[in-house]
Amino acid sequence: xxxxxxxxxxxxxxxxxxxxxxxxxxxxxxxxxxxxxxxxxxxxxxxxxxxxxxxxxxxxxxxxxxxxxxxxxxxxxxxxxxxxxxxxxxxxxxxxxxxxxxxxxxxxxxxxxxxxxxxxxxxxxxxxxxxxxxxxxxxxxxxxxxxxxxxxxxxxxxxxxxxxxxxxxxxxxxxxxxxxxxxxxxxxxxxxxxxxxxxxxxxxxxxxxxxxxxxxxxxxxxxxxxxxxxxxxxxxxxxxxxxxxxxxxxxxxxxxxxxxxxxxxxxxxxxxxxxxxxxxxxxxxxxxxxxxxxxxxxxxxxxxxxxxxxxxxxxxxxxxxxxxxxxxxxxxxxxxxxxxxxxxxxx
Amino acid sequence: xxxxxxxxxxxxxxxxxxxxxxxxxxxxxxxxxxxxxxxxxxxxxxxxxxxxxxxxxxxxxxxxxxxxxxxxxxxxxxxxxxxxxxxxxxxxxxxxxxxxxxxxxxxxxxxxxxxxxxxxxxxxxxxxxxxxxxxxxxxxxxxxxxxxxxxxxxxxxxxxxxxxxxxxxxxxxxxxxxxxxxxxxxxxxxxxxxxxxxxxxxxxxxxxxxxxxxxxxxxxxxxxxxxxxxxxxxxxxxxxxxxxxxxxxxxxxxxxxxxxxxxxxxxxxxxxxxxxxxxxxxxxxxxxxxxxxxxxxxxxxxxxxxxxxxxx
Numbered sequence: 230x231x232x233x234x235x236x237x238x239x240x241x242x243x244x245x246x247x248x249x250x251x252x253x254x255x256x257x258x259x260x261x262x263x264x265x266x267x268x269x270x271x272x273x274x275x276x277x278x279x280x281x282x283x284x285x286x287x288x289x290x291x292x293x294x295x296x297x298x299x300x301x302x303x304x305x306x307x308x309x310x311x312x313x314x315x316x317x318x319x320x321x322x323x324x325x326x327x328x329x330x331x332x333x334x335x336x337x338x339x340x341x342x343x344x345x346x347x348x349x350x351x352x353x354x355x356x357x358x359x360x361x362x363x364x365x366x367x368x369x370x371x372x373x374x375x376x377x378x379x380x381x382x383x384x385x386x387x388x389x390x391x392x393x394x395x396x397x398x399x400x401x402x403x404x405x406x407x408x409x410x411x412x413x414x415x416x417x418x419x420x421x422x423x424x425x426x427x428x429x430x431x432x433x434x435x436x437x438x439x440x441x442x443x444x445x446x447x448x449x450x451x452x453x454x455x456x457x458x459x460x461x462x463x464x465x466x467x468x469x470x471x472x473x474x475x476x477x478x479x480x481x482x483x484x485x486x487x488x489x490x491x492x493x494x495x496x497x498x499x500x501x502x503x504x505x506x507x508x509x510x511x512x513x514x515x516x517x518x519x520x521x522x523x524x525x526x527x528x529x530x531x532x533x534x535x536x537x538x539x540x541x542x543x544x545x546x547x548x549x550x551x552x553x554x555x556x557x558x559x560x561x562x563x564x565x566x567x568x569x570x571x572x573x574x575x576x
Numbered sequence: 577x578x579x580x581x582x583x584x585x586x587x588x589x590x591x592x593x594x595x596x597x598x599x600x601x602x603x604x605x606x607x608x609x610x611x612x613x614x615x616x617x618x619x620x621x622x623x624x625x626x627x628x629x630x631x632x633x634x635x636x637x638x639x640x641x642x643x644x645x646x647x648x649x650x651x652x653x654x655x656x657x658x659x660x661x662x663x664x665x666x667x668x669x670x671x672x673x674x675x676x677x678x679x680x681x682x683x684x685x686x687x688x689x690x691x692x693x694x695x696x697x698x699x700x701x702x703x704x705x706x707x708x709x710x711x712x713x714x715x716x717x718x719x720x721x722x723x724x725x726x727x728x729x730x731x732x733x734x735x736x737x738x739x740x741x742x743x744x745x746x747x748x749x750x751x752x753x754x755x756x757x758x759x760x761x762x763x764x765x766x767x768x769x770x771x772x773x774x775x776x777x778x779x780x781x782x783x784x785x786x787x788x789x790x791x792x793x794x795x796x797x798x799x800x801x802x803x804x805x806x807x808x809x810x811x812x813x814x815x816x817x818x819x820x821x822x823x824x825x826x827x828x829x830x831x832x833x834x835x836x837x838x839x840x841x842x843x844x845x846x847x848x849x850x851x852x853x854x855x856x857x858x859x860x861x862x863x864x865x866x867x868x869x870x871x872x873x874x875x876x877x878x879x880x881x882x883x884x885x886x887x888x
Contacts (some may be wrong), residue, residue: 300785328787329786333785333786334781334782334785338778342778343782345611346801347796347800355786386606387605388605388606389606390610392611410786
């Protein structure tokens with residue numbers, strides 16, 4: 230797949246044809262292979278310094294695996310992850326461990342991502358020490374206080390335990406922990422999906438501000454398009470382990486090219502009931518195919534709302550620049566669908 | 577405190593740069609309440625557990641301090657006196673050799689309790705470290721470590737002890753080793769399964785992505801979180817170990833005369849229980865009471881540490 234790969238030596242983060250496969254092992258008796266799950270199957274991407282790149286896709290499309298592959302929590306099966314000119318995927322475990330302070334992750338579930346036996350002070354101080362191992366007690370405490378202020382928490386509560394905070398506050402602590410090693414890249418894996426809608430916007434605004442004011446770069450992963458649309462500078466749409474469309478947030482939202490992106494966009498509810506009533510929906514049939522046994526050719530064909538064209542099964546669509554900076558894996562046979570009538574879409 | 581009050585702080589204030597470190601005074605800090613503290617306050621409300629705890633402490637004090645206060649010696653025989661029922665001089669009576677039973681119960685208690693505690697501590701430390709390492713490393717290391725545990729499990733305990741005694745001669749320390757070697761197996765299994773459950777939690781993933789060492793992740797992030805069930809099991813292991821010791825002593829493989837443990841005393845007592853019933857009743861009473869107390873404390877701890885599992 231040709232792809233918009235930048236220069237690995239100069240660009241901030243470059244993914245070069247990254248594959249992450251999981252071998253399901255062999256059947257105990259027949260010794261036949263149970264197959265290989267291709268969670269990430271050839272992703273190439275360049276992340277620019279200072280941007281927020283939104284990564285959307287439905288559950289099971291491999292976005293969490295991709296985030297953990299970038300973090301080197303899971304090592305890629307093939308391909309390279311270049312971070313500031315260094316190939317992370319070629320480093321030894323010990324080298325990666327030293328490099329980790331430069332890229333951090335915010336997790337989905339704020340109830341599971343903090344150690345329940347440690348105070349917020351201990352959790353954050355431990356993370357600060359990864360960058361400043363020689364910091365003494367008082368300085369460490371001052372640093373933790375400032376981190377808490379940074380994420381909008383009261384520093385006098387630093388001796389409390391995670392269970393004494395609400396979900397939104399815990400997520401702020403988790404954000405503070407990710408900031409503690411002073412990273413340059415933050416990967417946020419569904420950081421607001423476990424939170425109330427009212428809290429979501431607060432956290433989103435906080436993340437947006439942090440990226441701007443602390444000069445960070447962020448990969449923001451979510452299945453929620455309205456959230457991604459709000460926070461991202463650019464959006465990458467992921468489907469079945471691959472990126473099928475990439476472009477400026479505005480372009481992806483207003484002028485989606487791939488039929489899948491169009492279907493996703495048409496699924497965002499409108500806040501105004503009048504426009505909501507006239508909203509046209511593109512409905513996809515079926516579930517996403519299993520990454521254990523992905524369909525051949527244009528892997529989208531089993532779900533295309535248009536009549537199936539046999540040629541789809543044989544031609545793998547190339548990833549091409551359709552408009553400046555707007556890339557799409559357009560299948561010539563997934564014709565733009567006729568909008569489905571509202572009555573049908575509701576069922 | 578609500579989320580709203582927190583965000584009000586953020587709205588307009590500039591974000592402090594990531595390198596700043598301001599001063600913060602100790603007195604300003606709000607003290608948090610740890611899960612241990614919460615568990616302790618729940619335990620204190622459990623009457624059965626608190627009552628058992630006090631009874632257990634009383635028994636321990638009785639066994640440790642008692643011999644200093646009693647005028648009698650544990651091993652001084654009075655063959656003219658022989659076995660006498662409880663009297664004002666000998667409150668628990670005397671045994672067939674005329675030794676004061678109360679002092680012997682105290683000494684026996686010292687040994688029984690010591691076996692219980694030492695063997696449990698041995699089992700605890702080996703089991704927790706072994707189980708946590710196996711569970712954390714996973715894969716082939718885990719498989720081979722746990723197969724070793726299975727192998728030891730399959731060894732018949734009595735034969736194992738008899739072999740040890742034959743090879744090294746009888747001693748109290750050997751009994752600690754033998755019991756500890758058996759009891760740590762189940763501890764290791766429990767810790768391992770707990771760690772495997774925890775390993776999938778995001779806070780462990782976060783610890784890995786912060787670049788902490790394996791050692792630090794196991795000691796600071798995994799073990800403290802499996803300690804709850806481990807403490808419960810440990811409290812329940814103490815009586816199990818004491819029973820094992822009694823069983824070994826009963827077979828003549830454990831504590832050797834003239835030393836006594838509760839198991840030895842019960843064994844002596846049952847030989848003459850039709851003629852001198854007090855020789856069986858007193859040590860059995862103390863032994864049973866201790867086992868009851870420890871079991872109730874263990875149950876109480878389990879409810880306190882894991883409030884979701886409490887039945888009430």
